[in-house]
Amino acid sequence: MYTLEEVQEHNKTDDVWIVLHNKVYDxxxxxxxxxxxxxxLFEVAGTDATExxxxxxxxxxxxxxxxxxxxxDLPTEGRSKLSTFSRSFSRTTNGFD
Ligand code: HEM
Structure with a gap:
């Protein structure tokens, strides 16, 4: 298990981690x-590059x-924070609320 914060530390040219679909890759x-x-790949180093x-x-x-x-993998807690954010974000921008 790795948190998004830990992944973010691996953003150097000789040390690159990314997240794809809640899984962590070195x-x-x-x-x-x-x-x-x-x-x-350097551009997305240390981030969620799924998109x-x-x-x-x-x-x-x-x-x-x-x-x-x-x-x-990202812990479930780290995931839900991300999806909660995008859910509320799209609800707002779609004007459904
Ligand atoms: C470990 C992660 C990755 C692997 C194993 C991987 C693998 C590949 C492979 C095998 C190709 C050749 C085309 C294909 O078979 O689909 C490719 C092309 C490409 N990848 Fe990745 N990729 C990874 C991550 C990424 C990420 C995170 C991005 C974007 C930020 C990216 C952007 C691209 C682009 C733009 C091409 C097209 C190159 C071209 O057609 O000239 N890749 N990748």
Missing amino acids: ITRYLEDHPGGSAI AFEETGHSDEARKELEKYHIG
């Missing part, structure tokens, strides 16, 4: 091998590769 060893380049990852429409191959770098 992609330091993958930076050089990423077909999309290392620059884009950027999904927007790119990564292949099944890419998703399999991902498993090699899985080191842990």
